[in-house]
Amino acid sequence: MRFISSQFGGASFSCLTLFVLLLLHFCHIVSIVGQKSDGALTVVENPDGGERVGGAEEEVTVDDDDDDDDDEGDLEVVQPTEQWQTLKPSHAVPAGSRVRLNLQTGEREVRLGDEQLKYWTQEHREKEETQSSFSPDELKRAMKKIKEDLNPASKDTQRQDSVESKYRPLEELKRDMAQLDLLVETDVQIMRRLLDQFNSSNSTTEQKMSILLELEYLVHQVDNAQSLCSMGGLQFILEGLNSSDFRLQESSAFVLGSALASNPVVQVKAVESGALQTLLTTLATAQPLRVKKKVLFAVASLLRHFPYAQRHFLSHGGLQVLSDLFREDRGGILRKRIVTMLYDMISEKELISQVGLDSVLDAAHQERVRQYSKVSLQGELFEKGWCSLVPQLLESTEHDYREKALRALLAMAPVCLDQYRSNGSLLDSLLSLRDQYQEMVQSEITLGEENGYFAEIVQLIDALHVKMK
Numbered sequence: 001m002r003f004i005s006s007q008f009g010g011a012s013f014s015c016l017t018l019f020v021l022l023l024l025h026f027c028h029i030v031s032i033v034g035q036k037s038d039g040a041l042t043v044v045e046n047p048d049g050g051e052r053v054g055g056a057e058e059e060v061t062v063d064d065d066d067d068d069d070d071d072e073g074d075l076e077v078v079q080p081t082e083q084w085q086t087l088k089p090s091h092a093v094p095a096g097s098r099v100r101l102n103l104q105t106g107e108r109e110v111r112l113g114d115e116q117l118k119y120w121t122q123e124h125r126e127k128e129e130t131q132s133s134f135s136p137d138e139l140k141r142a143m144k145k146i147k148e149d150l151n152p153a154s155k156d157t158q159r160q161d162s163v164e165s166k167y168r169p170l171e172e173l174k175r176d177m178a179q180l181d182l183l184v185e186t187d188v189q190i191m192r193r194l195l196d197q198f199n200s201s202n203s204t205t206e207q208k209m210s211i212l213l214e215l216e217y218l219v220h221q222v223d224n225a226q227s228l229c230s231m232g233g234l235q236f237i238l239e240g241l242n243s244s245d246f247r248l249q250e251s252s253a254f255v256l257g258s259a260l261a262s263n264p265v266v267q268v269k270a271v272e273s274g275a276l277q278t279l280l281t282t283l284a285t286a287q288p289l290r291v292k293k294k295v296l297f298a299v300a301s302l303l304r305h306f307p308y309a310q311r312h313f314l315s316h317g318g319l320q321v322l323s324d325l326f327r328e329d330r331g332g333i334l335r336k337r338i339v340t341m342l343y344d345m346i347s348e349k350e351l352i353s354q355v356g357l358d359s360v361l362d363a364a365h366q367e368r369v370r371q372y373s374k375v376s377l378q379g380e381l382f383e384k385g386w387c388s389l390v391p392q393l394l395e396s397t398e399h400d401y402r403e404k405a406l407r408a409l410l411a412m413a414p415v416c417l418d419q420y421r422s423n424g425s426l427l428d429s430l431l432s433l434r435d436q437y438q439e440m441v442q443s444e445i446t447l448g449e450e451n452g453y454f455a456e457i458v459q460l461i462d463a464l465h466v467k468m469k
């Protein structure tokens with residue numbers, strides 16, 4: 001009897017459970033459909049709906065009164081459109097949506113935010129990545145925080161996870177509005193904040209260095225580097241170069257070099273701000289090799305394709321500073337970089353004059369030729385003794401260093417040839433290098449590689465040898 005009764009009770013319980021489950025399942029489907037279709041599902045829950053501002057088809061009211069309580073983990077997301085829609089207290093909206101209180105009805109309404117509107121009307125042309133100024137780390141942190149706040153205990157299905165990481169309930173959104181504003185800072189705002197922090201008298205050297213590092217990351221974008229100059233950032237960087245703390249010197253030179261790289265606007269502003277003199281002074285006086293490397297990088301970036309700066313570099317004794325640096329440098333890394341820089345300067349000038357031979361001479365080109373003609377680099381190189389300095393780099397054991405030396409020797413040949421010819425040890429070292437590289441070319445060929453790197457070096461040696469005959 002008891003057995004039967006309990007069995008019967010069990011059966012009826014299962015039936016009820018099944019019914020409830022089916023009901024829940026149905027509600028669940030409804031809510032999923034509601035989330036996925038933007039406004040396609042319009043459930044008008046009471047007959048007075050017509051009184052609401054905005055008209056019936058512009059409102060999406062997701063049915064929620066019944067399953068709201070048992071489904072506390074299931075967020076209901078309203079996809080905003082260009083029109084205002086009424087919000088229920090438990091509704092979540094995507095971050096960036098505009099929410100307002102309708103004073104006539106006392107209800108909150110949502111529509112796409114201004115940024116989103118722009119985005120939508122541009123028909124998703126822009127990549128989402130570039131629209132957002134979240135850094136990946138900030139985004140991760142923000143997402144993590146949102147998830148933790150929304151879902152303290154349960155780990156739900158993937159679908160729910162992804163919904164909850166994309167959308168935030170309204171209350172949460174309002175509470176963290178200030179934080180959100182901070183997260184969507186534009187690059188310009190970030191740089192403004194960094195400069196203010198840098199300028200504050202109580203920031204430590206470590207803080208300044210980390211600020212400079214952040215700036216260095218930002219100025220790789222051409223626009224950012226130019227904005228940094230307009231905000232007066234250049235002045236801070238030049239003061240940093242002047243600093244007595246070599247770590248600040250190093251970081252400042254790094255930012256400056258990156259901002260200058262392939263950025264003519266910044267190059268001009270830097271020269272106008274006296275960067276050339278500051279750089280040369282720092283290069284001449286800085287002690288640790290690390291600082292010298294970064295300052296040299298900034299000098300090279302400043303001079304690249306900028307004949308005006310090159311001319312002033314020469315007239316301010318730049319080659320003298322470089323030759324002192326070259327002589328001191330035992331490791332060879334600075335030597336290589338200096339020789340590479342000189343080679344670049346010679347060859348860009350060569351290139352300009354060659355282009356002129358077989359193309360239409362427009363005004364801009366003529367102006368460039370004129371400016372380069374004032375850069376008397378070759379003559380200065382000869383006078384400052386570079387015809388005997390550069391051959392020293394051939395003594396390095398690094399293939400890369402030797403290659404750079406050979407290229408520079410060839411480029412300087414027009415003015416240095418007599419000195420090369422009278423230098424017996426240069427000829428000896430060329431011939432011995434040639435033997436060495438010929439052997440390596442043979443092993444390159446047995447490995448199936450023709451015209452490899454070593455073959456290229458042999459060609460450079462041969463070319464120089466021919467000139468010296």
Ligand SMILES: *[C@@H]1O[C@H](CO)[C@@H](O)[C@H](O)[C@H]1NC(C)=O
Pocket residue numbers: 195196199231232233
């Ligand atoms: C740096 O701070 C001083 C006041 O301490 C202010 O006068 C100056 O304008 C600030 N410079 C920049 C570029 O913000």
Ligand SMILES: *[C@@H]1O[C@H](CO)[C@@H](O)[C@H](O)[C@H]1NC(C)=O
Pocket residue numbers: 200202203
């Ligand atoms: C620097 O001073 C400002 C106020 O002058 C203060 O808000 C800030 O917290 C201080 N920063 C540090 C690192 O002490």
Ligand SMILES: *[C@@H]1O[C@H](CO)[C@@H](O)[C@H](O)[C@H]1NC(C)=O
Pocket residue numbers: 235238239242278
């Ligand atoms: C760097 O220091 C020198 C002298 O020590 C000074 O003439 C120059 O104006 C300083 N430059 C900057 C940008 O502070």
Ligand SMILES: *[C@@H]1O[C@H](CO)[C@@H](O)[C@H](O)[C@H]1NC(C)=O
Pocket residue numbers: 387388389391392394419423424425426427429
């Ligand atoms: C001659 O060449 C050697 C490298 O082979 C170099 O070290 C030396 O400085 C050169 N001397 C002159 C006077 O050019």
